[in-house]
Amino acid sequence: MQQQQRAPTSWVIDPDDPRAPPQELWDRMTPDERQRVLDTLPSEFEVSEASPPEGDFHFNPKAAAKETLGGYFQRIGRRVYLACELPVYYPAERMFAPDLIAVLDVEVKERSVWSASAEGKGVDLAMEVLWSGSSKKDLEDNVTRYAALGIPEYFVFDRRRRRLRGFRLAAGSARYQPIVPQEGRLTSAVLGLDLGLEGDRLRFFHGLAPLPETHELLTRLGAMVGDLEARLDETEQRLDEERQRTDEERQRADDAERRLAEALAELERLRRERG
Template identity: 40%
Template sequence: MARGQQEPGEAGTFPRAPTQQAWESMSAQERARAVAALPGEVTWEEMAPPEGDRHFQAKVRALDALKGYFTRQRRKVYLAAELPVYYPGEKRFATDLLAVLDVEPHERDKWVVSAEGKGLNFVLEVHVGGDRKKDASLNVERYARLGIPELLESEEFVALLEEMMTGLHRRADEASQRAEEEAQRAQEEAQRAQEIERRLAESERRIAELQAEVEHLKKNER
């Protein structure tokens, strides 16, 4: 399929991102044009109809919980709701909530995997009414095929992230301890260098005194 073009032969033909093979063959300018050509919205044909306040509030609470968690952890994460997502050569989709770890959290109109260099780490679909098969079957199959981790409940996801952060903190503590040990060794080396310099200065001073004493003795002998 040509870069950034629509997929033919499909009802309501929708734009797709270039395949990864096509992406890798593009220049920087061609990639920028391909990304710009991808719409930052999805059509009604691609989305489920609105499901009311319960659906909306559930997304808002989950989004706020994740924002608060990562703010406390001081870890970069990009969070979005109903954002168009473009995997290479795949039909675009928009999840109720998505998260991508360790990326810049600036505002985006879409997530283009090839351009970002990273796929989604987490998606959350909130089901209140309508077609349950979409969330429980079709979306699960799609996300599994794309390599997106299993759809955990928001509490489970936060627990998993806390476990991950515990490991990160442990490694950070170990790195900090190694840094302190290196700093201590550097300080000891600096102290030894200062002691050597002090001894050299003392030796030079003593030599100068001895030379002066020798000169004085020579004068007296005359």
């Protein structure tokens, strides 16, 4: 756990309930004071202060979602910051750390925390993966809290029950409305993608096509490399056969030229004998 430091006198961080300063106080701070606050906001917590250790059933879906979305947005050239379990600080609010967050059109770099005041914007999308934790926290408490914070979209993937729920802020409201499934999928206006389930797996779709996950991309790449190697082997074999035919034709030409020279020499000998 990182060592706690003392924030500037204008804002003291409680290690038992770390919060970013209210926005009006942040606005009055100097750049150095702001940086000291950011350096003091905890990015690591004791297990007893955060969530208990998690198993693969909870960890793998959020890690796969981050990798899949990260690869997709990188390929299309869109700047979307993605993070798992990153401490998020809104002005004067309790820290929270969703399983996955997405923030559009910001610098994609490593961060220890997301500070809405320092970044100039809040989270655009939050997602929680539910396995054996509290469904009340994810499906009731977070629905109210994330909406009040102004997070445009919130998704909950209940892997154990194989259910996916989505919520979107109503226009001009601080309350969520459920996202109605269309042909079994939920549309994310933030990501410009659809979300759906394949068994107990969360998948993202662009139109009808699912976004490939990392292992699928590696499998495709391996198949492409294997196909390329096979084509190279075939090409090399054809070149070897062509070189062999060329050598044989050259040899036949040399033999024909030698036989012609021998015939001309014999003809010249016979002429000399007659003369």
